[in-house]
Amino acid sequence: MDLALIALSARPLAASAARAGFAALSLDLFADLDTCAHAARCVRVHKKNGCAFDPDDLVQALTTLAPAGLPVVLGGGLEDDPDLMVRIAERNPILGNSPATVRVLKDPIALAALCGHLGIPFPKVSLEAPTSDTFRFAPVLEKKIGGAGGGHIRRRVAGDLAPPAPGHYLQAEVEGTSLSLLLLANGASAMMVGASRQWRATDAEHPFRYGGAAGPVVLPPAFAAAMCEGALNISRACGLVGLISMDFVVSGEAWHLVEVNPRLGATLDIFDVDPLPPLMGLHLAACGGRLPAGLPTPSEAHAAGVIYADRDLVVPDGVLPDHISDRPPAGAAVAKGSPLCTxxxxxxxxxxxEQRLATLIREVREKFGLLPAEAPAP
Structure with missing residues (x-):
């Protein structure tokens, strides 16, 4: 094996690694059919607290299946536990950003201070109980520190002056379109891979859950230069390496950075396509200090959307169409609120x-007997 991949859902990483010609060990929470097809070996790790890694089981699996020194690439799902990243790195080097770097970027107070120093608009945050004028008249969100996927975000009831739950923080809500920049960095410099538009897959319990992305998109002309400069400045200031993404909310009047994700993410689905070279290869090269002279633009636009189960279900027999990824095996039990497929x-x-995606999602939901999807939320 050439490397190990660890993420809540490792399929995008495994597909990119296979496209780059790497034989990978995949450790995630699903071990779906597509991840198994792309990886040299695919192992399902135990869950803990709903949809998170059991740290001891993950470390045990890595220790048992991967030789010491085999490099590891991380996707989403570990940013809330830098200590687990440290345990992984003690035996298997992480090709990506260090636990210390992730800890700083996922500290909302530290990120707010960095953005203030660099002149980057960032919504006000707090770890304390708000006073009547802490956030003025802005709606307030409560988020888990290091949380991923948006399922952890809740909007506070107006006038709620309780402190955030342990491990959570408050952030002023800014309204607008959700955009994300994918960058490739080598510790000293960085370059843009592409921008995407994102939306939510909302239900009563998850009003801000990640729904999907489409791209490449053109950034708003009034803010494009400032947004790119801000993203590049954060990358350089923190010495970031490999593929990273930064999430923004943009309205007609303003833009705000809201999140930095110092690891590979879901937009591999729309950017790891021809004529771009395999992004996993670019990631590994960038971690070694090498950036390409330039990158081509995808010849088409791509869109990917996540379908979540709106009830407990058992996956029926039958061949699923090729446009479905993260395919669960027939007979698999999928709990209400869990991701079903992409x-x-x-x-x-x-x-x-996006129009084609909406049609396909409707057809897939009908196939699984799910309720019609709501219109994507920005």
């Missing part, structure tokens, strides 16, 4: 790709 498509424009 639907992917493309088109000559982002708008057409």
């Amino acid at each position: 639907v992917r498509t493309s088109g000559p424009t982002v708008e057409i790709a």
